[in-house]
Amino acid sequence: MTERARRGANRPPAMVDVARHAEVSQKTVSRVVNGEPNVSATVRERVLAAIDELGFRPNSAARALVTARSRVIGFVSTGSALHGPSQMAVGVEQAAREAGYSVAVVHTRSGDPADVGDALDELAARGVDGIVVSEPADSLRPLGHAPTGVPVLALEHRPDETDEWLLVGADVRAGARAAVEHLLELGHRTVWHVAGPEGWGTTRDRRLGWADALATAGRPLPELLRGDWSPASGFEAGLVLAAEPDLTAVFVANDDMAVGVVRALETAGLTVPHDVSVVGFDDVATAAYQHVPLTTVRQDFAEISRQGMRLLFAAIEGRPVTERRAAVPLRLMVRESTAPPRDGAAARREVDPA
Numbered sequence: 001m002t003e004r005a006r007r008g009a010n011r012p013p014a015m016v017d018v019a020r021h022a023e024v025s026q027k028t029v030s031r032v033v034n035g036e037p038n039v040s041a042t043v044r045e046r047v048l049a050a051i052d053e054l055g056f057r058p059n060s061a062a063r064a065l066v067t068a069r070s071r072v073i074g075f076v077s078t079g080s081a082l083h084g085p086s087q088m089a090v091g092v093e094q095a096a097r098e099a100g101y102s103v104a105v106v107h108t109r110s111g112d113p114a115d116v117g118d119a120l121d122e123l124a125a126r127g128v129d130g131i132v133v134s135e136p137a138d139s140l141r142p143l144g145h146a147p148t149g150v151p152v153l154a155l156e157h158r159p160d161e162t163d164e165w166l167l168v169g170a171d172v173r174a175g176a177r178a179a180v181e182h183l184l185e186l187g188h189r190t191v192w193h194v195a196g197p198e199g200w201g202t203t204r205d206r207r208l209g210w211a212d213a214l215a216t217a218g219r220p221l222p223e224l225l226r227g228d229w230s231p232a233s234g235f236e237a238g239l240v241l242a243a244e245p246d247l248t249a250v251f252v253a254n255d256d257m258a259v260g261v262v263r264a265l266e267t268a269g270l271t272v273p274h275d276v277s278v279v280g281f282d283d284v285a286t287a288a289y290q291h292v293p294l295t296t297v298r299q300d301f302a303e304i305s306r307q308g309m310r311l312l313f314a315a316i317e318g319r320p321v322t323e324r325r326a327a328v329p330l331r332l333m334v335r336e337s338t339a340p341p342r343d344g345a346a347a348r349r350e351v352d353p354a
Helices: 003-007 015-024 026-033 041-054 060-067 084-096 113-125 170-186 201-217 231-242 255-267 301-316 345-353
Strands: 072-077 102-107 128-135 151-153 164-169 191-197 249-252 275-277 296-298 325-328 332-333
Touching: 015 026, 015 041, 026 041, 072 084, 072 113, 084 102, 084 128, 084 301, 102 113, 128 301, 151 275, 151 301, 164 170, 164 301, 170 201, 170 249, 170 275, 170 296, 170 332, 191 201, 191 231, 191 255, 231 249, 231 255, 249 255, 255 275, 301 325
Parallel strands: 072 102, 072 128, 128 151, 151 164, 164 325, 191 249, 249 275
Antiparallel strands: 296 332
16 A cells, blocks of 8 residues: 555645654654754654655644744845845845745835834744844944844844844955055055945945045045945946046945946046046956956855854754854955056155155
């Protein structure tokens, strides 16, 4: 008699069917399904093979009653289609699925701390096992403590922030500083900056990195321009920059705006990098394939998600978490949009007349 006939043609496979098929106890099947230890590799493989053959799907509600875990990760996001946030979301969902979790998403109206706090409360009320926050808030401090008993991961590098959360991200302030230092080392007297919108932590950190590098080198700090992460806003800022007679270098807070800046400069009759050097941030897929390949700072969003989710799963499962924050390295990708200023020696003499 086939297994299907034994249990009835219309009844979906149950745990008892998997146990019978794998020749183990139901308790052993339960341990495998819930990822518990104390099951040998051979037995685990046999149970997983039986699950696959029978098409068994664990009842998530029943499993939650047994394990006191929902196997659901909450994700707080503004729902942005921008490169960084969208890549983070993909990484979180992939890591969750690989670990046997599903993802419940709450989109906030903005990155305002009050909205993020409301989203945290909503997800905690749903009984999620952990929460991931990918938000633009300038500071996490106004959010207060994490929901009781629910570990929270913020996908940002915030060394000065609350110890209540797990914090994993790239040190974008250091990345911005490296971008500006690259331009200064080429001989540019100073570097202008097109920042992102106010309220984003990454806007703040990239602006601070730009200012750090200029202050350390004793160079003048030009007036800040601001965009909204889009190529169109970069184009508008680029037209303003093109009218600056001393302009030779620009650091732009993301690659999309940098593309707009380059286009505006060329529209105004300038060439990149012969007249103006441009550096972006993120290293989007098209950065290396622009008509002038873009020098930029590469963020490894997939690695940020992987490292963050490893910490979150450890916290959920009660395993030791020795480091509650981590910084994923950035890499400056030097391409053809940067070069020494046309009169590099003259530029250097302005800084040091001697």
